[in-house]
Amino acid sequence: MQEVKQLSLNERKVLKTLYERGGEGYAEEVQEKGGFNTKDEVISASSWLRYKGLVSLKEEVKKVYALGTEGERLVKVGLPERRALNYLYEKGKISLEELEKCLEKYEVPIAIGWLKKRGWAELEKEGGKVFVKITESGRKALGEETEEERALRLLKDKGYAELDQRIANLLRTRKNVLEEKELVKTRIILSEKGKMLASKGIEIVEEISQLTPEIIRSGLWKERKLRAYDIHLLAPAIRSGRPHPLTQLMKEVREIFISMGFEEIEGDYVESCFWNMDVLFIPQDHPARDMQDTLYCKKPKKMEIDRDLLRVIKEMHENGGNTSSRGWGYRFSEEEAKKVLLRTHTTVNTIRYLYKNPEPPAKVFSIGKVFRRENLDATHLPEFYQIEGIVHEEGANFRQLIGILKEFYRRIGFEKIRFRPAYFPYTEPSMEMEVFWKGKWMELGGSGIFRPEVTLPAGIKNPVLAWGLSLERLAMLKLDLDDIRILYENDLKWLNEVPLL
Numbered sequence: 249m250q251e252v253k254q255l256s257l258n259e260r261k262v263l264k265t266l267y268e269r270g271g272e273g274y275a276e277e278v279q280e281k282g283g284f285n286t287k288d289e290v291i292s293a294s295s296w297l298r299y300k301g302l303v304s305l306k307e308e309v310k311k312v313y314a315l316g317t318e319g320e321r322l323v324k325v326g327l328p329e330r331r332a333l334n335y336l337y338e339k340g341k342i343s344l345e346e347l348e349k350c351l352e353k354y355e356v357p358i359a360i361g362w363l364k365k366r367g368w369a370e371l372e373k374e375g376g377k378v379f380v381k382i383t384e385s386g387r388k389a390l391g392e393e394t395e396e397e398r399a400l401r402l403l404k405d406k407g408y409a410e411l412d413q414r415i416a417n418l419l420r421t422r423k424n425v426l427e428e429k430e431l432v433k434t435r436i437i438l439s440e441k442g443k444m445l446a447s448k449g450i451e452i453v454e455e456i457s458q459l460t461p462e463i464i465r466s467g468l469w470k471e472r473k474l475r476a477y478d479i480h481l482l483a484p485a486i487r488s489g490r491p492h493p494l495t496q497l498m499k500e501v502r503e504i505f506i507s508m509g510f511e512e513i514e515g516d517y518v519e520s521c522f523w524n525m526d527v528l529f530i531p532q533d534h535p536a537r538d539m540q541d542t543l544y545c546k547k548p549k550k551m552e553i554d555r556d557l558l559r560v561i562k563e564m565h566e567n568g569g570n571t572s573s574r575g576w577g578y579r580f581s582e583e584e585a586k587k588v589l590l591r592t593h594t595t596v597n598t599i600r601y602l603y604k605n606p607e608p609p610a611k612v613f614s615i616g617k618v619f620r621r622e623n624l625d626a627t628h629l630p631e632f633y634q635i636e637g638i639v640h641e642e643g644a645n646f647r648q649l650i651g652i653l654k655e656f657y658r659r660i661g662f663e664k665i666r667f668r669p670a671y672f673p674y675t676e677p678s679m680e681m682e683v684f685w686k687g688k689w690m691e692l693g694g695s696g697i698f699r700p701e702v703t704l705p706a707g708i709k710n711p712v713l714a715w716g717l718s719l720e721r722l723a724m725l726k727l728d729l730d731d732i733r734i735l736y737e738n739d740l741k742w743l744n745e746v747p748l749l
C-alpha cells in the first residue's frame with residue numbers, strides 16, 4: 249500500500265488539491281489552486297500518481313477561441329458601432345457620408361446594421377439625404393460594455409478562452425474576428441485508493457527527495473525531512489554482463505560430470521574419416537558418410553594414417569580380422585579413410601582417448617562442437633555441441649549406463665526420462681534417451697556399449713559404456729524454447745531477459 253510519506257512534495261500537492269476540490273479537476277485548476285509554477289509540474293506529478301494508481305488522467309478536447317487578425321485590430325480601435333456611437337454622441341446627428349470620418353469605408357454598413365439592431369441610432373431621411381441620429385438607449389449604452397466587447401477583451405487578456413456559443417456565433421458573423429482552436433485539457437481524477445490516502449490528511453512540507461553529497465556535507469539532511477523510499481515501485485533494470493546461457497549450461501554439465509568422478513578431454517574439429525568413422529566400425533557406405541551429412545575439407549583433402557592401424561581396421565571392416573566378428577564383408581577403401589572432415593560427433597574424442605589409454609579404469613567426458621550438413625530450422629543446427637562420455641572398467645554393464653545417464657539428467661533437472669532401443673554401428677546394445685517435454689517425448693541423444701569390433705583393435709578387453717548428447721536440446725528444455733536458433737541469434741533483449749539457469 250502506498251504511503252503519503254513516499255510521495256514527492258508535488259505529488260502531495262496535487263493529491264491534496266484534488267481532494268479539496270471534490271476529487272477531480274483540470275490541470276490548470278490544480279496548478280492555480282495548488283500553487284504550482286507551471287502546468288508541467290502538475291502533469292508530471294500526476295503521471296507519477298497515475299503510475300502509483302492514485303489518480304487517473306483523462307484528456308478532453310475543448311473548442312476555444314482566440315482573436316483573429318480583424319479581432320486584434322478591433323480590440324484596439326473598438327467595434328465599428330462603438331466608434332460610430334461615440335462620434336454620434338459628440339455630433340448628435342450626422343449624414344451617412346460623414347460616418348466615414350470615424351470608420352473605414354467597409355465598416356459603414358456593419359456599423360449601421362448594429363446601430364439599428366441595438367437601437368442605438370435611427371436613420372432619418374431629409375431632403376433626399378439620409379441622416380443618422382443617436383437614440384436614448386444609444387446614450388445609455390455609451391458607458392456600457394457589450395457582451396461581444398467583453399468577450400474580445402477576455403480573449404485579448406488570456407490569449408484564448410472558451411466562449412458562450414451564442415456570443416461566439418455573434419462574433420463569427422464578423423469576418424476574421426475569431427479564430428477557432430482545439431485545446432487538449434487534462435482532467436485529473438482521484439482513484440478510490442487516492443481518495444483514501446488523501447482522506448487521512450496530507451501534510452505539505454519541503455523534503456529532501458534526493459540525497460546529494462552537498463546535502464550530506466552541509467548537514468542539511470539533519471534539519472530537513474527525508475522522503476521515504478517506495479520499494480514497490482518498478483525501477484529500470486540495470487543490466488550487467490553475464491555468460492551466455494549455453495556457456496552457463498556447459499559449466500553446469502561440466503560440474504556435474506566432474507562431481508561424478510569424470511575427467512574432461514578435448515579434441516580437434518578437423519579429423520580424418522578414419523578416426524571419425526572407420527575406427528568406430530561405421531561402414532564406408534553408411535548413409536551418414538554421405539555428402540548430405542558430413543562436411544568434408546578441400547584443403548587438406550587427405551590425412552596420413554598409421555599404416556599398421558589402417559590395415560587392422562581395414563581387415564575388421566572386411567572380415568573381422570582375427571576376431572570372431574565377420575566384419576561387414578565389403579572392400580574397405582584406404583582413400584576413403586584418409587579423407588578429411590569436420591568431426592560429426594565427439595565420439596571421435598573418446599575413441600582416440602581409448603587408443604591412447606587402453607588400461608581401465610577410465611571415466612572421461614568432453615563438451616565440444618560438432619558439424620553436420622544440415623539445414624537450419626527450429627530444431628536443427630549445422631553446428632552444435634555434444635556432451636560425450638565413456639566409462640571403461642571391468643564389469644561395466646548396461647544397468648550402470650542407464651544409472652549414470654539417469655543421474656546426470658536428474659542433476660541437470662529432468663526426472664522424466666525414458667530409454668528406447670536404438671541402433672549405432674559402434675554400440676551393442678544401443679539406446680536412445682528421451683525426455684518428456686511439453687506433452688511429447690523429445691530425443692536427447694544416443695548411448696550404448698562399444699562393440700568388440702571397436703574396442704578389440706585398441707587392445708581393450710573390458711566393456712566401455714558410451715554416450716553422446718546434444719547440449720542445445722538440453723538448453724531448449726531448460727529455457728523452454730520453441731526455436732533452437734534463438735541460442736545463436738545474439739538477440740540482446742532475449743539475452744538480457746533469459747533467466748539464469
Ligand code: PHE
Binds near residue numbers: 714717
Ligand atoms: N555419436 C552418436 C551421435 O552423434 C551418439 C552416441 C555416442 C551413441 C556414443 C552411442 C554411443 O548421435
